[in-house]
Amino acid sequence: MFAQSAAHPRRRLAALAAGLSALALVATACGSGGSRSSSDGGSLTMLAIQDSASLDPFRRAYVAVTDEPRLAALYDPMLTIDPKTGNVVPHLAESLRTADGGATWQLKLRPGVLFSDGTAFDAEAVKRNWETHAKPETKSVHAAYAAGFKLTVADATTLDIVPSAPNPNLDRTIATHLTYIEAPSALDKGIDAAGSQPVGAGPFMLKSWTRGAEQVFVRNPHYWQKDKGLPKLAQLTVKTSPDGKQNLNAVRSGRADLFMTAVRRS
Template structure:
């Protein structure tokens, strides 16, 4: 059930090199073949989505990103192979020399599934709803402060509140799905009856069990999609996507647990592994005692070992993190190693904090799991490691994901498990660290980090961005508002008949091109 636990952590974090491989059971399926028209793809999903609108639905691949991709189709998308933002429904999204004024150009002739034109006015209306606090958009940060002007039906002028050379990444990560303007008047209805311009439309739903998506007859690409239908099936308790594919019940799904992904390879299933920035992490509430004191945060981190957690609870299949960036990323600085696993340093710090054990240091540790109220072995290990020092008491609690999300947002915690999955640090890391941002769940604020993050978004050059992010990581290593202990990875798992797979962002599938081999 580790995969469900990671999925829950990812759902809570919405506040926030690809290759085929496999072994066993013969040669692994080829993700990059030429599919034939026709067929029904059975898609595994972790749960029945509570919403399918572009504003509140989680667009992570492990959550409901694949359903959103199929129903809405992206304006632009982030290519994990190249790190570039690619056009789709939009022909282009480009900035002027100041990086403060951008122009979105749309393809002509695109319609929503209800027949409404996909034009600049529709994009403007959607983005304005993202920015409206009453909408409750999970992606509001990318839209707040935008001045939008419809130049003509195919061109939208966008003036940012401040220069951002990476605004296209903000669009690709949170503003890329556009709903029909005819459906925007009733957002409650849109959440259960989505209307987009994607290759598929929602045709039927069996609550808690499945959703049926059928080919959109108004789809803007002639001859696409190749599939006739998508049958999205909710994962049964006690199963994984890989076991469902191996049993012939599902054709494709997403896995975030590296041990489960390794098992899928051994089954001979097709896998597309995607290394991401961020990862599994412990977050501290820096707004209140005891973790308003950096010494307390450092002492907890010195008590723990990322390598031991990986070996004990992830079968050694994961990669212990070296900070917030994927170790293979061009933005990472591998010379910067965050502190951890130093029992002597932890003992000395806790002795000072507890006056040699005479003044107890107590705090809560909030997490979630497959069964709320029951502590996972990984949580019990962390509790044991911290409490081995005199005077230290960590009260661990397991809550459901809704409670975890609410308490992270409101700051009602001392220490908690969380996760951050990022194809690129823009805009997620900026929002995660920006003072006053709803996504800044730790309450962390440092002027040097804010300055470096701002500098990073003013350039598209890798060397300049890397230099700025190195400054960010140096300060994070000192302050430790959070501790990333396992690198983020997402794996698309698929059966032998599936091919033509292209993923975007954190592993969401582009459904205009996927299909079955002949």
């Protein structure tokens, strides 16, 4: 059985362990290396075992050792699962509730949230994303989880959901498979363009991408938690580096801050 694990100095373990909470990592971590810290928040360099094929939320698996940290940086989850309690926790959403055992659900979003291009993160955007997942031509790896939804926008922050069959665990399904939302302005350009020029409502936005080498993310000026001083990092750099031993040496020598890998547990 494979489990995600991080190999890096103990002082950095807590930032990742919350664990493997990509959200906590990218939104609240501070660069710990002295050469990386700066007056505007510092930077953090993470090593990844492979480059992203794309950065859209449709054709990527939400796996911590590959694209999950990058997706969390770009999009922020609507809902997440607390690693300590296993409970579904709202984030960009204020709530997702059912009053009839899962036959119908109502999603409430935080008001005033913007995507990094300044457009509104609203119920129409969520509806557009889930309908995009369900279209065969999208080739979404999460298509099965959005199939059969009847979606009605009640107002800018309210989406009524009727699944194809009563589902008392729909909140968990959404937190696991449908939690990241791309800006409709990016979807208007097509899935391929949205994957290479992503627009989300997360703490960071993509500044540059050198294929096979590195991605550089910088603060989203419209981030909904900027008044709280988040994200604390000014820049997140993800470098492609498939060799685990070299990655460990890079972290130990201070050339990188952390990396994530998979280990086999006996």
